[in-house]
Amino acid sequence: MNKRRISMQDMVLGEPLQWDVFDTTGHLLLSRGHVIDNTHLLESLVSRGLFIDLPHKQTEAPLTVAKVPELPSVLRFINLAHKRLESLLFGLHTETDATTKILEVAKTVIYAANLNPDIAIACILLNQSVTTYAGRHSMDTALVSLLVAQVMKKSPDEVKIIVAAALTMNIGMLRQHDHFQEKQGPLTEQEMAIVKKHPQEGVRLLQQAGIDHPDWLTCVLQHHENEDGSGYPHGLKGPEISQNAKIISLADRYCARVTGRTYRQPLLPPAALRGLFFEESKTIDKNLAPFFIHELGMYPPGTHVRLLNGEIGVVTRKGHQVSAPIVHALLAPGGAPLSFPIQRDTSKTLFAIREALYPSQADVRFSMQHLWGKEARL
Template identity: 50%
Template sequence: MSNKRISMSDIVLGQPLQWDIYGNDGNLLLRRGFVVSSTNQVETLIERGLYVDGNQLDQARDKKPFLKVVEQPSVVRIITQVRNELRTLSYNLTPEIQAREKFLALAKQVVIATFLDADVALGCILLHQEGNYSARHCVDSAVVAILIARALKKTEEEIIFIAAACLTMNLSMLRQQERLQEKSDGLLPEDQELIFRHPQESVQQLMTVGVKDEHWLTWILHHHENEDGTGYPLKKKSAEIPQNSKIISIADRYCARVCSRSYRKSMLPNAALRDILIGGKTTVDLMLVTLFIRELGTYPIGTFVKLESGEIGVVTSKGATTTTPNVHSLIGPRGAPLLAPIKRDTQKTLHAIREVLHRDQVQIRFSMRQLWGDVASQ
């Protein structure tokens, strides 16, 4: 038998092998027909050598073009695309462009991305803050709202409409929001008035371009109302406010707090959660906030932390409890960057979280793909 070497790109993930695969020592590793389901399996094979029977290889190539690895969907790419398309759509609304269908299509993409890998979707909020703020904030809020809605076991259709409401909640002030984002000297009376009016004006703008769904419009109209009646624009109280408006409101508040501004640092994620819980005792639905914290954890995904070992890393997934997430260390205890991220369980005493850090305290460049693999490719 004449063996020929193949590479990782010669294997199609999720499809049966076209040939038997042998290692460097000539021993059979996998039989033809075996389905390789992950890049980790391929990498393990590469370490042992990838050889096939030359005759089998030639026969497979004669039957059809040689196959390549199927690219895995990327949550980061989906979210980036939605951010860009949302900005373009929102800035160019006319009654002729079927805005309702396009906003719903974008909402579905955010739902798909969040369901595909919720950890990566949440990670984008803190680790992927590039691009236009106004569109990014709406997409980030949609991710959080989707997770809360899913925890409440809402239907997929309702979740899509909740996401659509998040994407369009600030529609009437998107352009001005960029200007307000850069202000460092406080809001002028006309700026404050713009903010107070935006729920009603966003609803009116959506109706003008063909959105007639009462629930969608109602959720936007009430997303700045407070439990105690101090919100706007209608001073509604507790039971008068739709639950989905409350979900959108909590997601909106959290994402606004953890985003950096030109005139102030972003809040640390755990401090943002505490601020919403403690500072909003009379203004937010505490049952929903408790659920929200349970879903995000005390240290939300994307949070930078220092461990008791002295290592510095980033929270990448939930752990056994809300206070003990899994962390990937990026910097060793002596301050040197690690060759590759190392997963740490913060339940263990040596790897317990000592403190939370701002991003600018972590002097290392890395990609989300290094933490989560291809599903976080940019």
């Protein structure tokens, strides 16, 4: 037996083993594919000494190992889409075939989100420094709109147009958007006029660039209309508003609430969801609420949480219940950093979520790759 010792760093709690594992005498302890989900068992095994069997270079013929394609990085694709989108939007007046180019960005976003929807949603909370607020917010809105549209069984072509519309929804105030978000005081009358007019201005700019898809333009024009007629620019009500525009509108509002501003702290995701579907229920289409709750949950991926046992961690994927996702704990109950992230199923009583936290309250350091692996590498 040509053995190599492995350590805690080689083992990921809750993930299948990549090798057969032996003790110091060569006795098989665990077979490849076995999942260890108990911290104490893992620590006990490591303390006894764990080894994997490697082929003998001199006496054994080299093994022919099929190369496993490296998993594409969701984070990398989304960041590339961010940069391409920002370049397109700021230079839209000089672009030829803008429709095709924006749809290419939309297809990249769809591809990335479908690789791993949990990582895509986590980007909304954890990937805030990638670009300007204007570009980032449109991308966040597009990701949420995409996942909701898919769970509603919209056709692929319709989903693509919804994503494209979300990506371009604020082009009518693109150059002022970041200034508005950083401003400490209330907007002036002139600034408010720009905000109120931006859906119409956005349609004008898109048409000027050769974009003439009717649903795309309708979504951009109507994404600030409200169910009760209190929205703008035309004060439309209920059935007068396109359903796809309503999806983008809700995604827009949710993402605006959970991301930071210079002048205010973001809302924690449970508060953002409650505020949207309960406190503002008159302005939204309640029929859409179940789809948003299903896709986002009370604690979407990327949310920092404290568990009932005192551990602090980050939500890494949806669970079977909207209020009980899967969390990877990073800090022990006393606040000491754990040696490696420990997966917790929060539907179990001991590991239930006590509260959502702001990142500053959680005070944990990690990269997205640390929690999601190579699919979240930069």
